[in-house]
Amino acid sequence: xxxxxxxxxxxxxxxxxxxxxxGRNSVLPxxxxxxxEQYGWMSDRQFADxxxxxxxxxxxxxxxxxxxxxxxxxxxxxxxLVGAFAAVAAMIGxxxxxxxxxxxxxxxxxxxxxxxxxxxxLAPITVGLVAASVLTIARxxxxxxxxxxxxxxxxxxxxxxxxxxxxxxxxxxxLGALGFI
Amino acid sequence: MASYRTxxxxxxxxxxxxxxxxxxxxxxxxxxxxxxLVSFGxxxxxxxxxxIVERKRWLSPEEFLAGLAxxxxxxxxxxxxxGTHVGARLAGGRGALAAVAGLTAIPFAILVVLGEAYxxxxxxxxxxxxxxxxxATATGMxxxxxxxxxxxxxxxxxxxxxxxxxxxxxxxxxxxVPWVVLVLAPLAIAWHRPRASANREAAVxxxxxxxxxxxxxxx
Numbered sequence: 001x002x003x004x005x006x007x008x009x010x011x012x013x014x015x016x017x018x019x020x021x022x023g024r025n026s027v028l029p030x031x032x033x034x035x036x037e038q039y040g041w042m043s044d045r046q047f048a049d050x051x052x053x054x055x056x057x058x059x060x061x062x063x064x065x066x067x068x069x070x071x072x073x074x075x076x077x078x079x080x081l082v083g084a085f086a087a088v089a090a091m092i093g094x095x096x097x098x099x100x101x102x103x104x105x106x107x108x109x110x111x112x113x114x115x116x117x118x119x120x121x122l123a124p125i126t127v128g129l130v131a132a133s134v135l136t137i138a139r140x141x142x143x144x145x146x147x148x149x150x151x152x153x154x155x156x157x158x159x160x161x162x163x164x165x166x167x168x169x170x171x172x173x174x175l176g177a178l179g180f181i
Numbered sequence: 182m183a184s185y186r187t188x189x190x191x192x193x194x195x196x197x198x199x200x201x202x203x204x205x206x207x208x209x210x211x212x213x214x215x216x217x218l219v220s221f222g223x224x225x226x227x228x229x230x231x232x233i234v235e236r237k238r239w240l241s242p243e244e245f246l247a248g249l250a251x252x253x254x255x256x257x258x259x260x261x262x263x264g265t266h267v268g269a270r271l272a273g274g275r276g277a278l279a280a281v282a283g284l285t286a287i288p289f290a291i292l293v294v295l296g297e298a299y300x301x302x303x304x305x306x307x308x309x310x311x312x313x314x315x316x317a318t319a320t321g322m323x324x325x326x327x328x329x330x331x332x333x334x335x336x337x338x339x340x341x342x343x344x345x346x347x348x349x350x351x352x353x354x355x356x357x358v359p360w361v362v363l364v365l366a367p368l369a370i371a372w373h374r375p376r377a378s379a380n381r382e383a384a385v386x387x388x389x390x391x392x393x394x395x396x397x398x399x400x
Contacts, residue, residue: 017256018256018257019256020256020257049299049309050296052312053292053295053296053312054292055312055316057288057291057292058217058218058219058220058287058288058291059217059220059225059284059285059287059288059289059291060217060225060260060284060285060288061225061258061260062257062258062260062261063285063288063289063292064292066289066292066293066296067292067295070292070293070296070297070300071296071300075296075300075301076297076300076301080293080296080297081293084289084292084293084296085289088285088289091258092257092258092261092281092285094257095257095258095261095262096257096262096265096277096281098255098256098257099251099252099255099257099262099265099266099277100265100269100274102251102255102266103251103265103266103269103270103277106251106266106270107269107270113375114370114374114375116375117370117373117374117375118247118366118370118373119243119244119246119247120373121343121366121368121369121370121371121372121373122246122247122250122251122362122366122369122370123242123243123246123250123334123340124334124337124339124340124341124344124347124369125250125343125344125346125347125361125362125365125366125369126246126247126250126253126347127327127330127331127334127340127344127347128343128344128345128346128347128348128350128351129253129347129348129351129358129361129362130226130227130323130327130330131327131331131344131348132347132348132351133323134320134323134324134327135348135352136351136352138320138324141313141316141317142317142320147313147317150314150317150318150321151317151320151321151324152321153321154318154320154321154322154324154325155321155322155324155325155328156325157321157325158321158325158326159325159328165322166219168318168321169315169318169319169322171318172314172315172316172317172318172319173311173312173314173315173318174311174314175314176310176311176312176313176314176315176317177307177308177310177311177314178310179310180314181310181313181314181317
C-alpha cells in the first residue's frame, strides 16, 4: 500500500465520520462512489458483498469501513491490516471525540430539572426510532414470506422462551445455507 | 439544592435505579466486548440496553434511552457514539476509550479474517445463503427487544404519540433520523418541561443517584 492510498483512506473516512448523521447507511452511497468509481479499489459487486458480510458480522455496522480499507490496502497481509485499521480509526475517531465533548456537557446539566425532562421526553422518541430501524432491516433482508416468518418466529421465541440468541442465529444460518430461506 | 441532599435516598429500594458504583475501565471493556460478540446487524443498541441497563444496572432505562437519542443526533456511527457516551458517563475519558475498544476489537478482527477469506476464495454461494438466514433471525431478535423496550410506555398516551411520530417520520415522511430527532426532541422536552414539585423531586432523586456513584468512584 502506498502512502497516497493511506492518506486517501484517512481523508475519506475522516471526513465521512463527521457527516455520517444517523450512522453508516447515510454515507453508504458516498463510500461506494469513492471506493468503486473514484479510487477503483473494488468492483460494484465486491462492494455489495462487503456490505452483506459486515451486516452479518457482529459489532457496529460502521466497521464495514475495515473491509474497504483492507481491500484498498491490498486485500491481505500486513498492508491490508494497516489499511483496515486506518479506515476504522478515521471513521470512528472524530465522531467519538465529538460525542465525548457532548457527554461532558450533558453531565454538567446533572442538577438541572431540564435534563430530567429531556430524558423523559427523548426516551419514547427512541422507542419509535428503534421500531423504524427494525422495519428497515426487515425490508432489506426479508424478501419473501419464509424470511418474514423466520423473523417473526424468532421474535416470538426470544419473548416467550429462554433459548440462547446465538443458537437462534446458528439455526437461521443453517436454514439459509440449506436453501430454506 | 443543598438542602435537598438531606432527604434519604431511596436508591436501595427502588428497582428502576441502577446499582450505585462506578465500574472500572477494565470492567467496561469486558462488558462492551460481550455486547459486541452477541450483537448482529442492527440490534447492537438493544443488546447494549440489555447488558448496561438490565444486567449491570449501570444506568437507568431513561438515562440509557436519552443517551441513545443523543448518540443518534450526533454525527458518526450511532452504536459507537452510544458506547462513547455510556463509557464517558461511567468513567470519563478512560471509560469512553474502554467502551469503544471493547465494542470494536473483536468485530474488527472477525471482519479482517472474513474479508481476507472473501478476497482469497471469493464467493461461496452457501456462505451467502447462510448470511441471509442469519440476518432474518437477527431481525427477529431486534424486533423482540424493541417490543421489550416499548412495554413501559404501553399505557402512556403521550409516549405512544411521540414514538408513533418518530416512526412515521422515518417511514412515512422518509426524513433522515437526525431531522426526526431535531424536530421531535424540542416538542417532547417542552411537554415534560420542569413544573412545580413533582419534577423537582425527580431531579433531586437523579441528583442523589449521581452523587452516590460519584462518591463510590472516589472511594
